[in-house]
Amino acid sequence: MQIKYLDLQTQYQSLKPEIDNAIQQVINHTAFTLGKAVDEFEKAFASYCQVKCCAGVNSGTNALLLALKALDVGPDDEVITAANTFIATVAAIVHSGAKPVLVDIDPISRNIDPLLLSIAISRKTKVIIPVHLYGRIADMDPIVKIAEKYNISILEDAAQAHGAEYKGKRAGSMGRMAAFSFYPGKNLGAYGEGGAVVTSDSKLDQKVRMLRDHGSAKKYYHDIVGYNARMEGIQGAVLGVKLKYLDKWNQERNRVTKSYNKFLEGLPIRLPEINNDYYQVFHLYVIETDQRDELQNYLKNEGITTLIHYPIPNHLQKALDYLGYKEGDFPVTEKLAKEILSLPIYPELTEEQIKYIADKIRNFFE
Ligand SMILES: Cc1ncc(COP(=O)(O)O)c(C=O)c1O
Structure with a gap:
């Protein structure tokens, strides 16, 4: 018997008519970036994550970066995250201009060790990024306590934890913001690259929406310098179908x-x-x-x-x-x-x- 690490084909075959139809609709409407399918997915995913807002972007890495930019993280800041994470978490911190500060993990949960985290806090710490690695949420109670004590924002890296819960709360609902990846192999995977930033703070959501679209809320009016990090219509359509499952x-x-x-x-x-x-x-x-x-x-x-x-x-x-x-x-x-x-x-x-x-x-x- 040959067993592949990951098989995306079986799942596609089981949903083929629904997925093919959703993709065809996007093509019929030529809504290739953002558009109706992305809007609908954003609403459904925000509700799924028990938050008010969701902005679809083009990768999990950019979801992290745009969230950090929305939180005004820059060169004078430090951002703490777990030593054992995919390099994208650290790369997003580097691209924001801040200094990444790594903290070792707990051997049982394999997530950031809250005690070591409390020691790593400095006057420059602006954001903590707990990573919910392998699909298990980091030990959020002590992390939230530390963040509140020092007035630091929490940005959850939920790239590996769509739908995971901690004491009844969904991944993405416990930080000020959270970033998801929809890389094809993820629990909720697109048919290409994709990501999302979720938050219940509508001002932060607005800022992410501007950042993903060249810094503009109104076409050709650029209030801030942004990025091209919009979610594609086809990805929104595929994710909208897959979220139900x-x-x-x-x-x-x-x-x-x-x-x-x-x-x-x-x-x-x-x-x-x-x-x-x-x-x-x-x-x-x-x-x-x-x-x-x-x-x-x-x-x-x-x-x-x-x-x-x-x-x-x-x-x-x-x-x-x-x-x-x-x-x-x-x-x-x-x-x-x-x-x-x-x-x-x-x-x-x-x-x-x-x-x-x-x-x-x-x-x-x-
Ligand atoms: C923990 C973690 N953070 C961030 C990312 C980056 O996501 P993406 O590959 O969509 O940029 C990934 C996935 O690859 C991840 O596993």
């Missing part, structure tokens, strides 16, 4: 997780923690083992593709050399980078496939 797909991801946890029980690997404070949406299913590289190779030879999120921590990336971090600065992130392995996960993964993967992992350890 997101809850079902997230439930399926939970089914996959439960089955993996059951089939992998008793092996010398660490499985993702299930914690009742969280509704996790398992964008990724990540195990930990000190024989990671050997296991990954073994599975590859058995026809199973796995990935590592992320093999080289941001603070050891060449691009971020100038920040002056060195090996040993973030021991939890560094240890994880050597031990984590992401197994295939998507809503359509069958019990037979999960059992097959788990059996191969068992064979490896035996």
Whole structure:
């Protein structure tokens, strides 16, 4: 059996008439950037995230950047985020002109460690970006407390957490703003690039809308210098169709997780923690083992593709050399980078496939 890390084809086939029709409508109306399909998706997604406003943009990275710009982040500021995140979170901070300040993660939640976060606050800290990594929301209660104490804004990086919940609250509803990515492989994925900024502050929403459209609210009147970061009509249409299925797909991801946890029980690997404070949406299913590289190779030879999120921590990336971090600065992130392995996960993964993967992992350890 060959098992790909991700299969987007099965899902497309199951929705083909609906998706094809939605795309054709955009073409019929030649509404290629923004337009009706994007408007409708924005309204539906804001409501889904339990916030008032949503602005569709052209990537998750730009969603983060535009949110930081809307919060007036610039060269004199520091923005804190988790050491273990995709480089896009850090890149958006760099592009805003601010200095990224990294904080190590908690080994169980694998999200930013609130205690270390409180130590990293300085007089220059303007924004905290908690990243809801792998589909699990960061421990928001202490993070919100710290932000309130020092009057710092929270921008959630919810790129991996569409529909995740923390104590009944949806991803995107707990910060002053939140950024989502609709990269095709995400829990809610476009048919191309896409992202969104959500907030309940209509002034911030207005500013993001201007920033995404060359700094203008009225055509050819440019009050601020902006970007071209508008969402495409086709992406709005596809996302509008797919949003209706997101809850079902997230439930399926939970089914996959439960089955993996059951089939992998008793092996010398660490499985993702299930914690009742969280509704996790398992964008990724990540195990930990000190024989990671050997296991990954073994599975590859058995026809199973796995990935590592992320093999080289941001603070050891060449691009971020100038920040002056060195090996040993973030021991939890560094240890994880050597031990984590992401197994295939998507809503359509069958019990037979999960059992097959788990059996191969068992064979490896035996
Ligand atoms: C945590 C995180 N932040 C930001 C991004 C950037 O999103 P995009 O690829 O849509 O620019 C991603 C996804 O790639 C991500 O996983």
